[in-house]
Amino acid sequence: MKDIVIATSNQGKINDFKYIFPDDNVIGIQTLIKDFDVEETGETFEENASLKSEAACQLLGKMVIADDSGLSVDALNGEPGIYSARYAGLDKNDNANIDLLLKNMKDVTDRTAHFVCAVAVSEPGQKTKVYRGEVKGEITHERRGNEGFGYDPVFYVPELCQTMAELTGEEKAAISHRRKAIEKLKMDY
Template sequence: MKDIVIATGNQGKINDFKHIFKDYNVIGIKSLIPDFDVAETGTTFEENAAIKSEYGMKLLNKIVISDDSGLEVDALNNAPGVYSARYSGEGATDEKNLQLVLENMKDKEDRNARFICVIAVSIPGKPTQTFRGEVAGTLLHEPRGENGFGYDPIFYVASHGKTTAEMTGAEKAQISHRGHAIQKMLDSGIIEEA
């Protein structure tokens, strides 16, 4: 079984990758480099994903995959965007970020939003490649569901009649932004060629 190193300490993301990469040994980079940390200084999801995967690849001299993902809300001029994980500022948590989005959306009629994920794959001796996935939804006025993480409890997907926090891991993997980006990566053959 081939190892895939994921450059994140976010267990929710690692779990998402495990649902999708059933035929691989998915390893969170913090189990190899406990103090792995890199500043996400990019202004796009593509830049931030590449910063993390390239840094991890240089440290380990192995294939490293990272993602940068977030929520874009039409009525908030695509905020929180690349700042989704730190939207509520210093000491940001999933709960604080979610509550701030709800607060900022309380008088908005347009509830359209999308989850975006960009996967970056860094392979020693090759240029980094990125793959983008999106899933459209609408924001609810209050959280629903116990699964998932981040903004999942308020992100409603009409085709499934539930939030991504009400979906099983397998259901979410089928429709998720991360799932779409990973499928594009798999279709490219980049992992098999490495």
């Protein structure tokens, strides 16, 4: 078992990583650096993931993984995109974000969307590597399911006939955007 440091304090993301790395010790950054926070000034998921992994790697002097992920809705020109967590405000409230999304989608017939995840790996003395994964789906008209976090209750996966929030943690981890990005990462390590 090896330690894998994830540069996030988002418990939902940490849980996702634990499902994806079941044989390793996944450590959220807050257990090592209590007030770790990086301003996400990038214009892409990849840039924001790199900012976080590089800052944590520099502070810890060891390999760190970070991700930046979110929801991209086709009819909303990719919104909420990199602003997914703070779509309805800086307090990063999942329910408020979903409420605003459903309000903005009220009269929209094209409900196609995709979850995006960029995973960055930074190691001392090495160039940061970034991997991207996506899952295609549709936005429902109302919440369904109680699992997961973020937009999971309104993100419907047609192949499974369920929202992400109706899947167990293991089922979600098997098909998620985070899993797809990490599978690419695993090919390099």
